[in-house]
Amino acid sequence: MRARICVSPKPSVLDPQGKAIGRALGALGFRGIREVRQGKLIEIDFEHTDPTEVRLRVEAMCKELLSNPVIEDYSIEIAPTEAGR
Amino acid sequence: MKASVIIFPGSNREPDLCAALERVTGREPDRVWHGEGSLAEDLDLIVLPGGFAYGDYLRVGAMAAHSPIMREVRARADRGTPVLGICNGFQILTETGILPGALLANRTLSFVCRDVYLRVENHQTIFTGSYSPGQILRVPVAHHDGSYNADVPTLDRLEERGLIAFRYCSASGEITDSENFNGSARAIAGIFNERRTVLGLMPHPENAIDPLLGSTDGRPFFEGLFNALSGRIAA
Numbered sequence: 188m189r190a191r192i193c194v195s196p197k198p199s200v201l202d203p204q205g206k207a208i209g210r211a212l213g214a215l216g217f218r219g220i221r222e223v224r225q226g227k228l229i230e231i232d233f234e235h236t237d238p239t240e241v242r243l244r245v246e247a248m249c250k251e252l253l254s255n256p257v258i259e260d261y262s263i264e265i266a267p268t269e270a271g272r
Numbered sequence: 273m274k275a276s277v278i279i280f281p282g283s284n285r286e287p288d289l290c291a292a293l294e295r296v297t298g299r300e301p302d303r304v305w306h307g308e309g310s311l312a313e314d315l316d317l318i319v320l321p322g323g324f325a326y327g328d329y330l331r332v333g334a335m336a337a338h339s340p341i342m343r344e345v346r347a348r349a350d351r352g353t354p355v356l357g358i359c360n361g362f363q364i365l366t367e368t369g370i371l372p373g374a375l376l377a378n379r380t381l382s383f384v385c386r387d388v389y390l391r392v393e394n395h396q397t398i399f400t401g402s403y404s405p406g407q408i409l410r411v412p413v414a415h416h417d418g419s420y421n422a423d424v425p426t427l428d429r430l431e432e433r434g435l436i437a438f439r440y441c442s443a444s445g446e447i448t449d450s451e452n453f454n455g456s457a458r459a460i461a462g463i464f465n466e467r468r469t470v471l472g473l474m475p476h477p478e479n480a481i482d483p484l485l486g487s488t489d490g491r492p493f494f495e496g497l498f499n500a501l502s503g504r505i506a507a
Contacts, residue, residue, distance in 0.1 A: 196376075199423070200376065200421060201376065201379060201419070201421075201455060203377055203378075203379050203380070203381050203455075204377065204381065207381060251338075252330070252334065252338065253330070255331055255334070255367065255374055257366075257372075257373060257374040257421070257422065257423075258374045258376060258421055
């Protein structure tokens with residue numbers, strides 16, 4: 188199984204990188220942008236095949252290391268690893 | 273006074289820190305590699321220096337917070353051993369949860385390396401005892417991720433309990449938005465733990481101990497700490 192973890196700054200936290208990206212997009216002529224937030228994507232490929240077990244492990248990883256609850260939220264997607272990977 | 277300076281892969285401010293400690297205390301601190309599992313029993317001070325531990329991977333201080341030695345640092349901090357974290361050391365202390373909050377990228381997204389002014393917010397601690405109330409210091413900063421952040425209840429608690437050590441200010445001591453160059457919540461430059469035995473700060477007092485470096489305002493910091501800890505040892 189493969190887990191994709193999206194770690195993003197909490198809405199209450201200032202995100203200067205997101206703001207800079209928003210300004211750059213505006214300068215390029217992209218209209219209608221309300222806000223840009225920048226986070227990070229972490230992919231983990233597991234030997235395990237049970238999605239429930241994988242989710243439990245990833246939750247623990249997020250709490251211990253992958254995210255900082257003071258400043259970040261995270262979301263987890265779990266899917267079968269694609270063939271050939 | 274027996275001090276240990278913890279070295280992580282990517283620490284780079286430890287020479288200046290060790291020099292400052294040695295100049296003031298007359299004794300060279302021990303350097304302890306982060307992979308060690310224990311610290312000397314009779315330790316009076318633990319210092320986490322500046323730098324870029326683990327290349328700031330994932331988040332500043334995140335990897336270092338899980339180094340083997342940090343378990344011991346936390347245990348000592350819980351027992352009341354004074355701990356000082358400067359710059360990256362402050363970031364590591366927040367990531368470990370020894371101090372509340374977190375440090376984020378400066379609001380300008382640039383690395384700022386220059387002298388700034390600090391106002392002493394609480395002078396009744398082992399770290400700040402040689403300063404007068406509200407004294408203005410000129411001390412250098414050198415960081416990219418120094419924007420202190422915490423939720424409002426935490427910030428209120430820090431304020432109410434006198435746990436803010438230093439704030440960024442103007443040369444005359446005013447707290448203004450423009451002097452708060454990194455965008456820290458309430459212009460916070462450094463905080464104490466509840467018992468005021470742990471201090472984390474972004475500026476570098478160890479780089480303000482010699483007239484050659486433009487300021488000697490950091491020297492009383494180390495002298496005061498040395499006096500407080502020597503008194504503690506004698507008592």
